[in-house]
Amino acid sequence: MKQLSEKVAGIAPSATIEISNKAKKMQREGIDVISLSIGEPDFDTPKHIRDACIDALNRGETHYAPSNGIPELLTAISDKIAKENKFPCKPDQVIVTCGAKDAIYEGMEAALNPGDEVLLLTPAWVSYEPCVQMANGKIVKHAVNQKTFQLDDSILERVNARTKMIVVNSPSNPSGAVFDAKSMKLVADLCEDHDIYAMSDEIYEKLVYGKEHISLASIGDMAQRTITINGFSKAYAMTGWRLGYAAAPLAIIKEMSKVQQHSVSQATTFAMWGAVAALKGDQQCVGEMRREFDCRRKYMIAELNRMGYGTAPADGAFYAFVKVDGDDMAIAARWLEEGHVAVTPGSSFDAPGWIRLSYAASLDRLKEAMGRIERVGGN
Ligand SMILES: Cc1ncc(COP(=O)(O)O)c(C=O)c1O
Numbered sequence: 001m002k003q004l005s006e007k008v009a010g011i012a013p014s015a016t017i018e019i020s021n022k023a024k025k026m027q028r029e030g031i032d033v034i035s036l037s038i039g040e041p042d043f044d045t046p047k048h049i050r051d052a053c054i055d056a057l058n059r060g061e062t063h064y065a066p067s068n069g070i071p072e073l074l075t076a077i078s079d080k081i082a083k084e085n086k087f088p089c090k091p092d093q094v095i096v097t098c099g100a101k102d103a104i105y106e107g108m109e110a111a112l113n114p115g116d117e118v119l120l121l122t123p124a125w126v127s128y129e130p131c132v133q134m135a136n137g138k139i140v141k142h143a144v145n146q147k148t149f150q151l152d153d154s155i156l157e158r159v160n161a162r163t164k165m166i167v168v169n170s171p172s173n174p175s176g177a178v179f180d181a182k183s184m185k186l187v188a189d190l191c192e193d194h195d196i197y198a199m200s201d202e203i204y205e206k207l208v209y210g211k212e213h214i215s216l217a218s219i220g221d222m223a224q225r226t227i228t229i230n231g232f233s234k235a236y237a238m239t240g241w242r243l244g245y246a247a248a249p250l251a252i253i254k255e256m257s258k259v260q261q262h263s264v265s266q267a268t269t270f271a272m273w274g275a276v277a278a279l280k281g282d283q284q285c286v287g288e289m290r291r292e293f294d295c296r297r298k299y300m301i302a303e304l305n306r307m308g309y310g311t312a313p314a315d316g317a318f319y320a321f322v323k324v325d326g327d328d329m330a331i332a333a334r335w336l337e338e339g340h341v342a343v344t345p346g347s348s349f350d351a352p353g354w355i356r357l358s359y360a361a362s363l364d365r366l367k368e369a370m371g372r373i374e375r376v377g378g379n
Helices: 015-028 047-058 070-083 100-111 128-134 153-158 181-194 250-259 269-280 284-306 328-338 363-378
Strands: 094-097 116-124 139-142 163-169 197-201 225-233 244-247 320-322 356-358
Touching: 015 328, 047 116, 047 269, 070 094, 070 244, 070 269, 094 250, 100 128, 100 197, 100 225, 100 244, 100 250, 116 128, 116 153, 128 139, 139 153, 153 181, 163 181, 181 197, 284 320, 284 363, 328 356, 328 363
Parallel strands: 116 139, 116 163, 163 197, 197 225
Antiparallel strands: 094 244, 225 244, 320 356
16 A cells, blocks of 8 residues: 555644543543543533524524635624734634634645744644644744743744744643733744744633733734634633634735635634624623633642642643643653543643643532542652
């Protein structure tokens, strides 16, 4: 048989999905596993959003829609961006995609030529590197300061004539860190001084606790060279709807649109009507979920610190990033096998010596999980 694609063979499967599959297998065997390994809100999608989708289905919104998205949603997104993210964005500078992940993939396909270098700040979420690989780009990793989780001038050492793009993810998955104005300005200056594009993944923008979320495209002229990624999964508990979007200069959106037209065609028509309701409806549901996450966050960080673990500044998203004394892969395996708590080793995010725990689980389950982790220990 002829050999399958070398490019795809070189891509690692998603570590977070693999761990979650292992935890699910144990659950099927009757073991009470507490899963803190996956990035998914445990809330239901708010009712007014579900109702808007059901209404759309019932009135026959079941046909093909414009590839970039229904005009009502494109307008709702561009209005939201102008108001909240504070950069100019017209509806034709938006593309609605099948999840934010799809927007990242299409953005990489649209921007990269073979061998173009993409600066990735680590610890980094698991899918950026494979998306760059699929677009034939080359990843260049740069570790952020592991105390502050902010950027400093050392990043300049990674820049050369082949650097095409930098990926920024604030609030960060996995660290929960939120880039301050200084870090963001550093990225903006770097892009403008060296003619580099930016991809700014802001999917956790609504889950920030006491810090300000800054959109990269709102700084200077960055809107002209930034692909802003966002979506509905995390803010509105809509992971299974598979709806995300990108906002970017028109020239980039046009290229992303070609990738979309010839792959998924469009996001699901009736699901997009739910997203219109999400953006235009009452935002109280977002605040309620954020308050609940904040409560769990405070509990979990305090418990981990009490047990003697250091933690990254948990200012955003819904993850505690925990420093362990030893091999993170071995410790995560023990927590799962002996404590029946599923977590994600930092090595999956290029941060060996750390473990990511999601607090998107009820406070009762988190309490039980902390007890189990304490019993098993971390060395
Ligand atoms: C940083 C980050 N970006 C993008 C995504 C993908 O989100 P979506 O469900 O909209 O594809 C995730 C999901 O885990 C994420 O953590």
